[in-house]
Amino acid sequence: MAGDGEPISEAEALEQLRQKDDQSRQYYAAWWLGRMRSRHPEAVPLLLEALSQRQPRDAGAGVEHNAVARNAARALGKIADERAVPELLAVLDDADDGLREAAARALGELGATAAVPILTRRLASGPDVAGANRSDSPRLQEPCEAMLEALGTIGVAEPDVLTVIKLFTSHGRPLVRSAACRALLQLTGETAWADELLLLLQHPQLQVRRAALMDLGALGWRPALDPIRRTFAENSLKLIALRGLVEHGAGSEADSDDEAVLMAMDALL
Amino acid sequence: MTAGSGDSQRAADRIRAFEQAGSAEELVVATRRLIACDDPLATVPHLVRVLGFNNPGAAVAAVDGLIALGPAAVGPLLANLDAHNYGARAWAVRALAGIGDTRGLDVLEDALATDVGPSVRRAAARGLGALRLETLPEEERELLRERCLGALESGRTDGEWVVRYAVAVGFEGLALPLLPAHPHSDRAEANLAHLLDPEREATLVVRLRAGVALKRLNAR
Numbered sequence: 391m392a393g394d395g396e397p398i399s400e401a402e403a404l405e406q407l408r409q410k411d412d413q414s415r416q417y418y419a420a421w422w423l424g425r426m427r428s429r430h431p432e433a434v435p436l437l438l439e440a441l442s443q444r445q446p447r448d449a450g451a452g453v454e455h456n457a458v459a460r461n462a463a464r465a466l467g468k469i470a471d472e473r474a475v476p477e478l479l480a481v482l483d484d485a486d487d488g489l490r491e492a493a494a495r496a497l498g499e500l501g502a503t504a505a506v507p508i509l510t511r512r513l514a515s516g517p518d519v520a521g522a523n524r525s526d527s528p529r530l531q532e533p534c535e536a537m538l539e540a541l542g543t544i545g546v547a548e549p550d551v552l553t554v555i556k557l558f559t560s561h562g563r564p565l566v567r568s569a570a571c572r573a574l575l576q577l578t579g580e581t582a583w584a585d586e587l588l589l590l591l592q593h594p595q596l597q598v599r600r601a602a603l604m605d606l607g608a609l610g611w612r613p614a615l616d617p618i619r620r621t622f623a624e625n626s627l628k629l630i631a632l633r634g635l636v637e638h639g640a641g642s643e644a645d646s647d648d649e650a651v652l653m654a655m656d657a658l659l
Numbered sequence: 660m661t662a663g664s665g666d667s668q669r670a671a672d673r674i675r676a677f678e679q680a681g682s683a684e685e686l687v688v689a690t691r692r693l694i695a696c697d698d699p700l701a702t703v704p705h706l707v708r709v710l711g712f713n714n715p716g717a718a719v720a721a722v723d724g725l726i727a728l729g730p731a732a733v734g735p736l737l738a739n740l741d742a743h744n745y746g747a748r749a750w751a752v753r754a755l756a757g758i759g760d761t762r763g764l765d766v767l768e769d770a771l772a773t774d775v776g777p778s779v780r781r782a783a784a785r786g787l788g789a790l791r792l793e794t795l796p797e798e799e800r801e802l803l804r805e806r807c808l809g810a811l812e813s814g815r816t817d818g819e820w821v822v823r824y825a826v827a828v829g830f831e832g833l834a835l836p837l838l839p840a841h842p843h844s845d846r847a848e849a850n851l852a853h854l855l856d857p858e859r860e861a862t863l864v865v866r867l868r869a870g871v872a873l874k875r876l877n878a879r
Contacts, residue, residue: 624715626778629821633864644867652868659785659825 398422400430407436413445416458424465434471437462441477444486460492467496475502482508491533498540506546509537516557521566534558535569542573552577559583564590564598572605584611591621599623607631610638615651625658632658670698677705687716694724700731707735710754711747718750726757733760740766749779756786761803764790768810771822781825784814788829793836804843807833815850820862827854827865831872839879848876 398406398419403426406412406419420440423433440462447455454460463481466474474496481493482505490512497505512532513520520532538558541551555577558570568590575583590602591614599621606614607630618631636644636651644652667673673696677689690709693702702724709721725732736754741747752770755763763786770783787807792800811833814826834847854860854869 624778626821629824633820636867637863640863640867642866644871648867649871652864652871655824655864655868656785656828659781659821659828 400426400428403428404430404432404436407440410443413458416440416443417461420458420461420465424461424468427469429469434466434469434473437466437469438474438477441466441474441481454488456486456489459486460489463489463492463496467492467499470500472500475500475504478502479504479508482512487529487531487533491536494533494536494540498536498543501544503544503546505540506544506548506551509541510551510554513537513554513558516554517561517566521558521561521563530563530566534561534566538566538569538573542569542576545577547577559586564593564595565601568598568601568605572609575609575611581613584609584613587611588614588617591617596623600627603627603631607634610635612639612647612651615654619654619657629655629658668697670696670701674702674705683714683716686712686714687720690717690720690724694720694727699724699728703728703732703735706732707739707751710750711741711744713746718746722750722754722757725754729758730760733758733762737762737766745776749774749776752779752786753782756782756789759786759789759791761790761792761795764803764806768806771810771814777817777819777822780814780817780819780822784811784822784825784829785832786829787811787814788832801843804833808843808846812850815853820865823854823860823862823865824868827851827869827872830854831875834876835879839876844876848873851876 400423403419403422406415407423409415420437423430423437440458443458443462444456445458459481463478466478478493478497478500479502482490482497484490484493494505494509513534520530521534522531524531538555541555552574555570555573558566559574561567561570568587571583571586571590574580575587584606587602587606591599591606593599593602600623603618603621603623604627606618612635615632615635618628618635621628632651632655636648636655640648673689673692677686677693680686680689686709690706693699693705696702706721706724709717712718725736732754736751739747740751752766752774755766767783767786771780771787774780774783787810790803790807792803795803807829811826811829814822814829817823817826830847830851834844837844851869851873855866855873857866860866860869
């Protein structure tokens with residue numbers, strides 16, 4: 391299929407996003423602009439136009455539902471231009487949950503406080519409704535993980551927001567619990583929520599341990615150093631998590647605390 | 660005590676238990692037990708075979724065991740390098756990097772320069788800074804170190820941060836045993852200065868590690 395990974399220039403990417411005949415080229419171009427964090431003045435307007443494109447899933451061609459729009463949302467998050475916020479907010483109420491997921495993550499990256507009331511409203515029905523399994527796919531009614539992560543990243547620690555997030559700390563899926571605990575730790579600084587994440591580092595499923603690793607790394611939670619070192623997971627992931635720990639607290643030079651983390655990283659190489 | 664019993668320390672019994680391991684879990688346990696027996700050298704060929712089994716838990720245990728056995732494991736590792744089994748080759752590179760025997764240098768150079776897996780390139784970079792040169796004649800040491808420096812210098816611009824991090828660790832390991840005035844030490848420090856510079860190195864954790872390396876070299 392065309393547009394699969396060949397190197398292109400910024401001008402070509404913009405051109406391929408502008409044309410509408412070949413959606414796989416648009417899909418690739420949107421990804422490329424986000425990956426390169428394009429600062430070209432046409433990038434954001436073209437991505438916003440792509441965000442409004444809707445198309446059915448084409449399983450035969452390996453194309454997801456609304457593929458171009460989803461990639462446009464992801465790219466807008468990476469480029470992090472404020473102009474994208476109103477359109478991304480509107481997409482949070484789109485019928486396609488995959489598109490809501492991409493928009494939630496993008497708004498998190500943008501730190502868009504205007505997204506908080508909408509995210510809170512969509513999650514307010516809790517694990518039994520918003521967090522219920524869909525009948526037609528393994529996904530949940532709402533993209534809970536992405537929405538919870540966005541609430542944690544955006545950083546509005548108001549009581550009604552915290553109340554909604556806390557509902558999901560008892561969700562049946564460990565990855566959702568992990569996202570909720572991570573957000574609560576970010577918003578409240580209460581270490582009890584980190585304990586929950588540390589417990590998940592010992593979960594029997596590798597996938598859950600990996601998610602907890604990434605969450606603790608993204609939080610820069612230093613007391614997690616030893617539990618991260620000991621958990622059973624690939625060294626590659628532990629290294630990413632430990633990088634998060636170091637980079638969170640560090641200045642331009644490593645102090646003795648930073649050095650302890652660096653030595654733990656050396657041992658994983 | 661019966662042959663193959665779980666408590667026997669005898670290598671032959673443990674090898675038999677290893678051959679009979681049915682599940683992935685059993686293989687991990689049997690591999691760990693191979694290493695802690697009365698004749699670990701007898702287990703080397705079996706540990707090398709484990710690297711090709713596509714069982715990461717067992718492979719990790721085998722790599723640890725082979726590293727602990729040191730130079731005695733290098734011959735069998737090199738003789739069994741399998742160009743067609745990527746997984747096995749990657750684990751072998753890790754074992755060779757950990758052992759630090761100069762016979763593994765060709766493999767480490769090649770892995771850092773060409774391997775598609777960042778985890779293999781990062782192990783090779785670490786290994787290139789940790790070759791055991793101290794027993795060799797000075798002239799040979801200089802030549803081998805020259806090769807390690809060249810390989811690490813190329814690895815300094817690797818696209819993956821974790822490989823550049825390992826390259827910083829490699830430069831430190833290579834230069835620490837040298838006198839500060841040694842030209843190879845100067846060269847390692849110049850490369851570390853490059854990895855410390857925010858204009859030329861985008862990843863904070865790499866810069867921090869390069870800073871620690873330079874601090875340690877200055878404290879010699």
